[in-house]
Amino acid sequence: MKPYTMTVSPDFMPDYIAGWYIFNTWLQRQLGENIHLELYNDFATQREAIGRDEIDLIYANPFDAAMLVREKGFIAIAAPLDKPDEVVLSVPVDSPIKTLDDLKSGTRIARTDDPDVNLIGMMMIEAADLNADNTDVQMVDSYVLVAKALFQERADLGFFLQEAYHSLSDFVKNQLRVLLSSEIHVVKHVLLASPNFVAHQETLKACLLDMPNRDKGQGVLDSMGLSGWQEQTQEDTEFMIDLMDTLV
Amino acid sequence: MQVLVHHDGSRREVFVTDKEVPFPEGKLIVSRTNKHGVITHGNQSFVEMSGFTEDELIGHSHHILRHPDMPKAAFKDLWDTLARGEKWSGYVKNLRKDGAYYWVLATVVANVRQGEVVGYTSVRRKPSRQRIAECIEQYQQLCAQEVS
Ligand SMILES: Cc1cc2nc3c(=O)[nH]c(=O)nc-3n(C[C@H](O)[C@H](O)[C@H](O)COP(=O)(O)O)c2cc1C
Numbered sequence: 517m518k519p520y521t522m523t524v525s526p527d528f529m530p531d532y533i534a535g536w537y538i539f540n541t542w543l544q545r546q547l548g549e550n551i552h553l554e555l556y557n558d559f560a561t562q563r564e565a566i567g568r569d570e571i572d573l574i575y576a577n578p579f580d581a582a583m584l585v586r587e588k589g590f591i592a593i594a595a596p597l598d599k600p601d602e603v604v605l606s607v608p609v610d611s612p613i614k615t616l617d618d619l620k621s622g623t624r625i626a627r628t629d630d631p632d633v634n635l636i637g638m639m640m641i642e643a644a645d646l647n648a649d650n651t652d653v654q655m656v657d658s659y660v661l662v663a664k665a666l667f668q669e670r671a672d673l674g675f676f677l678q679e680a681y682h683s684l685s686d687f688v689k690n691q692l693r694v695l696l697s698s699e700i701h702v703v704k705h706v707l708l709a710s711p712n713f714v715a716h717q718e719t720l721k722a723c724l725l726d727m728p729n730r731d732k733g734q735g736v737l738d739s740m741g742l743s744g745w746q747e748q749t750q751e752d753t754e755f756m757i758d759l760m761d762t763l764v
Numbered sequence: 765m766q767v768l769v770h771h772d773g774s775r776r777e778v779f780v781t782d783k784e785v786p787f788p789e790g791k792l793i794v795s796r797t798n799k800h801g802v803i804t805h806g807n808q809s810f811v812e813m814s815g816f817t818e819d820e821l822i823g824h825s826h827h828i829l830r831h832p833d834m835p836k837a838a839f840k841d842l843w844d845t846l847a848r849g850e851k852w853s854g855y856v857k858n859l860r861k862d863g864a865y866y867w868v869l870a871t872v873v874a875n876v877r878q879g880e881v882v883g884y885t886s887v888r889r890k891p892s893r894q895r896i897a898e899c900i901e902q903y904q905q906l907c908a909q910e911v912s
Contacts, residue, residue: 643787
């Protein structure tokens with residue numbers, strides 16, 4: 517039988533690539549199913565694969581959850597424990613910008629292609645009357661490059677996933693300052709299963725929620741940078757999608 | 765005390781002061797209602813900013829937060845827009861239990877489940893000072909027209 521395909525939102529931290537492969541091996545053993553892990557370099561290529569119905573399991577960015585759940589019929593299985601997607605707006609350490617209201621039209625923004633971070637970031641600066649039309653947005657390949665654009669003063673403001681910001685080296689962080697952090701709490705990555713995977717849905721959920729207690733489970737979680745999984749109901753996910761929809 | 769006239773003509777006396785409470789930076793104020801605008805859920809910021817307890821809010825019509833400076837026309841537009849199946853956005857001045865107020869930029873969407881509208885979600889974010897200044901003027905004019 518053709519193996520199932522699992523994929524991971526391309527915004528995961530590079531340090532955890534190996535962890536996802538280890539997780540896949542662990543999961544196959546737990547479920548007794550063949551699963552192939554396919555990683556994509558960027559969101560656009562991953563969305564094309566989703567469009568061709570090639571994906572059965574996905575650790576999805578909240579931004580893509582809307583399309584997966586509402587257009588493709590994916591079902592919510594679990595969310596990472598205590599790991600909401602929060603955004604850090606950061607400026608160079610000596611920047612004259614002290615509060616959101618100091619941001620002016622023409623602000624140069626450095627960011628990655630991470631869709632939920634960009635959505636939340638743009639929403640946060642809208643309070644200072646900034647939008648896509650009166651800012652100059654530079655898209656770079658990683659959060660390290662966002663930081664670099666800031667301390668080399670090629671950008672005035674950077675959008676970071678909070679987790680990525682905090683994992684920057686102290687040397688880099690010392691050259692930056694946090695302007696504002698989001699505290700939204702309910703926007704998070706979710707593990708979703710396609711309608712094709714429905715037969716294994718309950719086993720998968722039970723297995724993830726019990727992961728720290730199962731053979732090697734804790735070690736696998738550590739290698740993915742997760743502390744565990746928590747239940748994510750379909751309604752939790754629908755609510756998150758409604759909320760994201762208000763921010764678009 | 766000021767008198768608030770609801771869309772159905774009923775009246776309520778409310779305590780109003782001119783103290784403004786700033787929007788909590790970085791947060792979102794979220795509440796949900798059933799199809800009739802009765803509050804079913806609110807996040808922590810929603811409860812804190814309102815000055816009411818969660819028990820006082822849940823089960824109550826969302827007009828519990830209505831400020832007398834808000835024109836009826838704004839909420840008519842909200843409900844008309846939702847009835848057309850569209851998302852509504854607008855600047856809202858809300859009244860707290862202690863009489864103070866806070867401005868928000870609210871966006872309301874329908875919660876559609878299995879093809880049916882089961883309720884609504886409102887997500888409020890920090891509004892721009894400039895847009896608030898424009899709204900104050902516009903809402904004053906609308907309120908004046910509504911009384912005359
Ligand atoms: C999801 C949702 C959230 C709402 N939030 C508010 C609010 O924060 N403040 C408010 O005055 N009205 C809010 N409304 C509108 C009220 O339902 C109501 O139309 C308005 O307060 C005027 O009510 P009245 O004509 O009975 O005074 C909300 C409606 C919905 C559906």
